[in-house]
Amino acid sequence: MSLFRGPATRLAAIQMWIEPGMREENQARAAKMLSVAAERKADLACLPGAFATGVNFPTLRADATPSDGPVVRFLADQARALGIHIAAGVLVSSGRDVFDAAVLLGPDGDTLGWYHRACVWSGEADYVSTGAPGAAIDTPIGRIGLLVGYDIRFPEASRQYLLQGVDLVVCAANLFAPYSHPVRSICRARAADNECALVLASGVGENRFAMMPYLGRSMIVDGLVQDAREDPEADVLAEAPAGARDTVIDAVVHLRQRRKLRAGLPFHDDVRSTWTTVHGPAAEGRDR
Numbered sequence: 001m002s003l004f005r006g007p008a009t010r011l012a013a014i015q016m017w018i019e020p021g022m023r024e025e026n027q028a029r030a031a032k033m034l035s036v037a038a039e040r041k042a043d044l045a046c047l048p049g050a051f052a053t054g055v056n057f058p059t060l061r062a063d064a065t066p067s068d069g070p071v072v073r074f075l076a077d078q079a080r081a082l083g084i085h086i087a088a089g090v091l092v093s094s095g096r097d098v099f100d101a102a103v104l105l106g107p108d109g110d111t112l113g114w115y116h117r118a119c120v121w122s123g124e125a126d127y128v129s130t131g132a133p134g135a136a137i138d139t140p141i142g143r144i145g146l147l148v149g150y151d152i153r154f155p156e157a158s159r160q161y162l163l164q165g166v167d168l169v170v171c172a173a174n175l176f177a178p179y180s181h182p183v184r185s186i187c188r189a190r191a192a193d194n195e196c197a198l199v200l201a202s203g204v205g206e207n208r209f210a211m212m213p214y215l216g217r218s219m220i221v222d223g224l225v226q227d228a229r230e231d232p233e234a235d236v237l238a239e240a241p242a243g244a245r246d247t248v249i250d251a252v253v254h255l256r257q258r259r260k261l262r263a264g265l266p267f268h269d270d271v272r273s274t275w276t277t278v279h280g281p282a283a284e285g286r287d288r
Contacts, residue, residue, distance in 0.1 A: 009141045011168070012042035012250040013201040015218040015240045018174070020054040020208060021063055027052055027074050029246065030088075036248045038082040043141050045082075045248075048203030048218075049089030049149045049174040050100065057127045057209050064093035067114065072103060080109035085139060087201070089148055089172030092116070097129035102146040102172045104137055113137035115146035119154050133160050142167035142255035145196075149173045152186055152200070155193060162194040167255040169196055174203040177215040180242075184217060188235055191223025195262045197253045198223060204245055216240055220251040224258055 014033045019025055030051055037045035049055070052071045053063035065071050071090050079086045084107055092101040092114075099116035106112050116131025137144045145161035145168070152158070152171050161169055169190065175183055183200075191198035197220070204216040218240040225235040237251035 008252045009044065009255045010040065010042045010250055010252050011197070011199055011220055012037035012040060012045040012248055013199050013218040013220055013238070013240070014045060014047050015202055015204060015216050015244060015247050015249070016048060016051065017245050018048065018051060018054040018203045018205045018214070020056045020205070021059055023052045023063075023071070026054075027071070031074075031078060033246060033248055034078050034082060034084075034086065037250065038084055040248070040250050042084055042250055044085040044087065044144075044168075044170075044199075046170050046199045046201035047086065047088035047172060048201050049102075049172040050091050051088055051172070051203065053091055054203070054205060055091070055100065055174055055207065057124065060091065060098055060127050061093065064091040064098045067092050067094070067101075067103075067111075069093075072105075072111065075103065075105050076109035076111070079105040079107055083107045085112075085141065087144070087146065087170045087172060087199075089174070089201075098127065099131055100128050100148050101131070102148050102170070104139070104144060104146060104170075106139065112139060113144075113146070115148065117148035117151055119151045119157055121150060133157075136161060136164035136166045145169045147171040149175055152183065152190060155190070158190045158194050161196070165259075166194070166196050167258065168253075169194065169198045171198065171200050173200055174205075174207075174214050176207070176210065177213045180215040180217050183215065184219070187219055188221050188223075191221040191235065192225075194223060195265060196223050197221065197255065202240075216244055217242065218247075218249055220249060220253075222253060224261055
């Protein structure tokens, strides 16, 4: 029996095989899986990072499209036709820059907000531009923060959303399979750290440049589970099984109603804004 009353929110994470550079094929696969999410009465369906093209550095600029380009128009058409919110990872071109981005659209097809990945590793810095910290997006289902892939490794990337009072963090990802264990643990920690629900929508397939497979293992996590003595996995509401290819997972969460529960916890008031982060002076003396 739920502790909460009122309307619940059904979240869906779409895990799909992404064929590098094959936009039409990937969009057709995404459309089928979005329909499955809608049939399950999802209020929000989340697609992986760069779902339409994958991330292939040699063709990155050719694969990227403008923020009002064909990939976003496809998403808008899907959101409008299905009557659901959609979050998705998209490669976006802006002048000379290419951003690994995420976009959130409403059920009417309108764009509600963008986020450009802020954490870029050194090996991709020649290809992917660095974005800025994200702003929370207010929607009828709750306040949402967006992350992309590598961001999930950094507490600072999601901590900004705790300070903005988000109900849900969505991470649109394409992360490498060898890191599946830490990513699973990190997702649970990020949700708990920030007193929110978290959706990891993770792609599968092969990165031909790095010659490594993507991990999949999409999951939906409840960061407000406090007592897991009887079930240590109680915070994991849904998870794609290892080896799954195209699959949709979903779970029900009372997003807005949980604000009263958060208000009774001390973490938000006890956050110290004076702590030095790894991006500040403390980083200057570390080994390179």
